Amino acid sequence: MxxxxxxxxxxxxxxxxxxxxxxxxxxxxxxxxxxxxxxxxxxxxxxxxxxxxxxxxxxxxxxxxxxxxxxxxxxxxxxxxxxxxxxxxxxxxxxxxxxxxxxxxxxxxxxxxxxxxxxLREEEFLQVGDLQIDVLRRRVSRDGVRLNLTNKEFALLHLFASHQGQVLSRTLIASRVWDMNFDSDTNVVDVAVRRLRMKVDDPFGSRLIHSVRGIGYRFDLQP
The missing domain is CATH 3.40.50.2300 (Response regulator)
Structure with a gap:
């Protein structure tokens, strides 16, 4: 062990x-x-x-x-x-x-x-469309391309993929990923999501991370 x-x-x-x-x-x-x-x-x-x-x-x-x-x-x-x-x-x-x-x-x-x-075995490997997450080895790939993520980016992506299709508020995201109370004057969540999109979404043909106006974000194959 x-x-x-x-x-x-x-x-x-x-x-x-x-x-x-x-x-x-x-x-x-x-x-x-x-x-x-x-x-x-x-x-x-x-x-x-x-x-x-x-x-x-x-x-x-x-x-x-x-x-x-x-x-x-x-x-x-x-x-x-x-x-x-x-x-x-x-x-x-x-x-x-x-x-x-x-x-x-x-x-x-x-x-x-x-x-x-x-x-829990179901959390060892997550897949959403062509995105694959090996949780134990902390490896992420999309359409066969390996993605290099920082620790916070991986934590954010793992949170999204574990709640596929659900709308996650900025407050929840901040508490889970940064262990902090969300301050409306702080854009740390939006900045992190934007950086994650540059790696997970921008190089590929479809988006997985969707903005939900006034609330937060949703991770899904559907637009």
Whole structure:
């Protein structure tokens, strides 16, 4: 498995990494929530082990932001053993919850179960007309031509393609792609859509990104 461990406690993080690597797994380690979030969004991990109490960004917020863009299985590994904390973690989208101190063998068993379950398969590959999106490898092509997109452009396109035919407001787009509240005086969404159109639509014979006056945008084969 390709595993991301997000753990700020040095000894615990090293223990997890060394133990999982000895079993043959590939492990990346982040020492705080911000680094963990960045790694999780930039790389295709099979499972994520996430602590709750961390500097920069706590585990609750990391998971909240992750679930806006990915369904990678997440196991909370934390000393917080209150029932309310467990419920909160599961409601935010965690797939499992293990309390410290823990059995390493149990942790491995749970990670293997989550890996077998995996993310939703239908989101691994998206196709709209002649546009193809390989979500896991973050590769996009249209009419057989490979498109080179920035991370934000890919996130924007993935959002559009996941909601084909639906009208998405600028507010929703801003919250999902930039994790920000939309300000009517800010044209960041329109600028990003215009740049994406230059790559996805302009070189080809038909448009997929359509403006909906006064609301936002729609991604569809239909004009």
């Amino acid at each position: 390709n595993i991301l461990v997000v753990e700020d406690e040095i000894k615990a993080g090293n223990y997890l990494c060394n133990g999982l690597q000895e079993l043959g797994h590939s492990v990346s380690l982040a020492r705080n929530g911000l680094d963990g979030l960045h790694l999780a969004l930039e790389n295709p991990f099979d499972v994520i082990v996430l602590d709750v109490m961390m500097p920069a960004l706590d585990g609750w917020e990391v998971l909240r932001r992750l679930r806006r863009q990915t369904d990678t299985p997440v196991l909370f590994l934390t000393a917080r053993d209150d029932v309310a904390d467990r419920i909160k973690g599961l409601e935010l989208g965690a797939d499992d919850y293990l309390v410290k101190p823990f059995s390493f063998a149990e942790l491995v068993a749970r990670l293997r179960t989550l890996n077998r379950r995996g993310p």
